[in-house]
Amino acid sequence: MARSATIRDVASAAGVSIAVVSRVINPGSGPVRAETRDRVLAAIEQLAYRPRTAARELKQAGAATTLGLVLADVTNPFFARLADRVVWEARSRGVQVLLMTTQEDPHLEEEALATLVSRRVGGVIATPTATNPDSWARLRQLDTNVVFVDRSLDDVPGAHTVSIDNVRSARQATEHLVDLGHRRIGFISGPETSSTGRARTAGHRAVLAERGVEQDDALVRHVPFRGEQGGDAVGALLALPEPPTALVVANTAQVVAALRRLRLRGTAVPADLSVVVFDDDPWTELFEPALTIIRQPIAMLAAHSVELALAERASAAEPRSIAVEAEFVPRASTSAP
Structure with missing residues (x-):
């Protein structure tokens, strides 16, 4: 099997130093004359040299910079x-x-x-x-x-x-609401394709099963991290024939969209709906009323x-x-x- 070309081979073929080849394959890392750059690029193409190999070769044994x-x-x-x-x-x-x-x-x-x-x-x-x-x-x-x-x-x-610990955090939020007497708990999480979405939903469902609370799939909403679909999820939950009395927003990116929808609907928190959010922004304490939160140790x-x-x-x-x-x-x- 033929040996793969190395950065040293490219330097030799182009008649330059290894450092010059490095600057060519790492734009912005240093000046290179146009004619020299063209010579190096021609050697790279001729030798079928892969820049990914360069990344591996150019790493040094010492500390990363x-x-x-x-x-x-x-x-x-x-x-x-x-x-x-x-x-x-x-x-x-x-x-x-x-x-x-x-x-x-x-x-x-x-x-x-x-x-x-x-x-x-x-x-x-x-x-x-x-x-x-x-x-x-x-x-x-x-x-x-x-x-x-x-x-x-x-x-x-x-x-x-x-x-x-996403499972544990979701359990804490759900246990708190169940202990308060809630049995219809809305849960807004990230996409099911995401590890956080799956883990937080699993923690929530585990508490309901352990406490003997009936599980209704209509109360669990998986929404993308970008966009405003957290607000749409709130609207859908509150439009259910038997809407939730509590809500956990476990998708950090959708907290603001969810709260905005509650404000626009005139939903009183916590009189109409108790709310827990996964967020640790300083404004959560200034929100009226101050929000119960899961604070992540950034x-x-x-x-x-x-x-x-x-x-x-x-x-x-x-x-x-x-x-x-x-x-x-x-x-x-x-x-x-």
Whole structure:
């Protein structure tokens, strides 16, 4: 079987140094004369050299200098605060962060991964979409540390995961409402294709089963992370012949849309509907009434993610799964029905 071309082969064929080849395949990393760039690109094409191989070769045995951070939606305050904390954690270790956003689009995610491979980042922290496991697996094959934070993919060998204990958090929210006397509890979660959507729904259903509360599938709504469908889900729940007396919004990205719909409908909280949300924005305490929340420990999620992303790379190392405890904070938005 023929040996794959190396970056050294390209440099030799083009009559340049390895550093020059590196600058050509990593745009923005340094100046290269136009004629030199053309010569290098011609050698790459002639030798069928793959830039992904370059990413692997150019990694050094020492500490990484750049981390990739791939987030689903930086308009979501949760992800914005997570990005801020990841940058803080990385800089405290002398590491820069290359931030990319996918807007929940698998095609944009593919492009982001290709860019990160070519930029030879030392590790990647990401909230993945559910549709590109093969692309993430290829990144792992380059011996790049991959850390899924908040969400995870089951079929990416070697990837680490960091999240809250989603089942436990959903259980806490549901147990609180059942203890108050609620038996009709609406539950708005993320897509069933997402790990968080599945886990939080499972925790909610487990409590109902244990407490002998009749389960009605019409009370559970899975909605996308982007858009305003959280509001539509609220409208559908309240239009049921027997509407819920309590609501858990377990899709962080849809909290605002859900609350906006309640306000527009004139629904009194908690007199008409008790509400628990997965969110830790400061405004939740200023909302009238103050919202009962599941507060996610963003600083801890970021610290664990950066630590795993910067750990010594080892292809055979066992992946780690870290589940941190979120905080249940009862406030005035929940009461007996």
